[in-house]
Amino acid sequence: MSSVSQSIQKIKEQLPSGVTLVAVSKTKPNEMIIEAYEAGQRIFGENKVQELVDKQESLPKDIEWHMIGHLQRNKVKYIAPFVSLIHGVDSLRLLRAVNKEGAKSERVIPCLLQMHIASEETKFGLDEDELFQLLESEDYQKFGNVEIRGLMGMATFTDDKEKIAGEFRTLKNSFDRVKKKYFKDRKEFSFLSMGMSGDYDIAVAEGSNMVRIGSSIFGERNYL
Ligand SMILES: *Cc1c(COP(=O)(O)O)cnc(C)c1O
Numbered sequence: 558m559s560s561v562s563q564s565i566q567k568i569k570e571q572l573p574s575g576v577t578l579v580a581v582s583k584t585k586p587n588e589m590i591i592e593a594y595e596a597g598q599r600i601f602g603e604n605k606v607q608e609l610v611d612k613q614e615s616l617p618k619d620i621e622w623h624m625i626g627h628l629q630r631n632k633v634k635y636i637a638p639f640v641s642l643i644h645g646v647d648s649l650r651l652l653r654a655v656n657k658e659g660a661k662s663e664r665v666i667p668c669l670l671q672m673h674i675a676s677e678e679t680k681f682g683l684d685e686d687e688l689f690q691l692l693e694s695e696d697y698q699k700f701g702n703v704e705i706r707g708l709m710g711m712a713t714f715t716d717d718k719e720k721i722a723g724e725f726r727t728l729k730n731s732f733d734r735v736k737k738k739y740f741k742d743r744k745e746f747s748f749l750s751m752g753m754s755g756d757y758d759i760a761v762a763e764g765s766n767m768v769r770i771g772s773s774i775f776g777e778r779n780y781l
Contacts, residue, residue, distance in 0.1 A: 561589055562596035564774045572768065576761055577748070579623050581771030583608065584778045590616055593774065602644070602769050606632040613639055625709075625769055627681055630654035638662045644709040644750050644769070647671040647681045649691050652703055659702030667706045669750055672731060674724040675713040682710060685731050692739050705740075707748030707767075708732045712756055721756050725763035732764075 565580070572578060581602040582590050590601060594617060603609040604626025613622050621641035628643060630651055636643075637658035646652050646668045659666040670691070673682030683691065691697055692705075710728040712721040732749045740746035752760025754773035761768065772778060 559592045559596075560776075561592040561774060565593055565596045565598055568770060568773060571758070573761065575766055577767045579625070579750075579767060579769045580774050581625065581753075581769050582612070582775060583626075583771065585771075585775045587612065587616060589775050590620075594620065600641070602771075606635050609640075610635050623769075633658045634661070637664065637666060640666065642706065642748075643668045645669075645671045645681060647673075647683055649694055649696060652691070652700065653696060656700040656703045665702050665704050667704050667745075669707050669709040669748060670705060672708055672710045672728055674710040674728050676720075677713055680711050685734075688731065688735065689738075692735070704745055706745055707750065708735065709748075709750035709767075711753070712751070712760075714755075718759060722759050722763055725751050725756075725760050725765065729764040 569578060577600065579600050579602040580593050580598050583604045599619060600621045600623060602623040602625040603612065609622060609624060622639060623642045623644060624636055624640050625644045627645055628651060633654045643655060643666065646655065655666050655668060670688060671682040672688060673680060673684055708728060708731060712724040715721065728751055729749060736746055748767050749765050750767040750769065751765040752768040754770050757768040757770060
């Protein structure tokens with residue numbers, strides 16, 4: 558058995574049922590993705606549009622591709638025809654672009670809204686006020702080609718587990734408030750995407766139901 562399939566099996570054994578595993582294959586070759594595919598994995602995450610498009614074209618068509626990285630508005634059109642979930646929607650302008658391309662592709666594109674929970678300025682995302690503003694905007698009410706499926710966030714890169722847990726808890730609380738306020742009785746709003754190789758155990762303990770794991774499956778990356 559390959560190390561990729563062994564890693565996937567090990568992680569799946571650790572994840573409670575109901576937690577979706579997104580295998581983050583960015584920078585990794587198609588051969589490794591096929592190994593994961595043969596181990597039963599069907600959901601893969603990429604953070605660069607061009608790489609995502611190339612891989613989608615050459616790999617099996619029943620793979621669900623998630624865009625997990627920062628997305629530029631002018632690049633949405635390349636992934637709109639096939640993307641299964643966009644994790645990093647962090648502005649109304651981006652959501653508007655996704656809606657527009659969704660209409661062109663005659664699709665309703667599933668999205669997560671990204672929240673800024675880390676103390677690092679470099680990480681993208683909305684704060685809770687901005688999130689509420691977006692959901693209350695007249696524009697958003699009219700969008701027929703996007704569907705908000707939940708929230709996503711990234712914790713600070715640190716060894717301080719208490720700090721990471723606190724940030725994930727903040728995101729979970731936002732998720733619960735948003736659910737109650739705007740998506741009550743709407744079962745499509747159900748995903749809380751938080752946790753990566755270094756912190757997914759903490760994320761799951763804090764209520765994550767979607768983890769994005771790269772290096773623990775495919776090995777360290779040489780570049781980002
Ligand atoms: C790269 C990346 C991951 C996976 O990171 P690992 O530490 O390799 O598991 C998860 N989420 C996002 C947004 C990423 O860019």
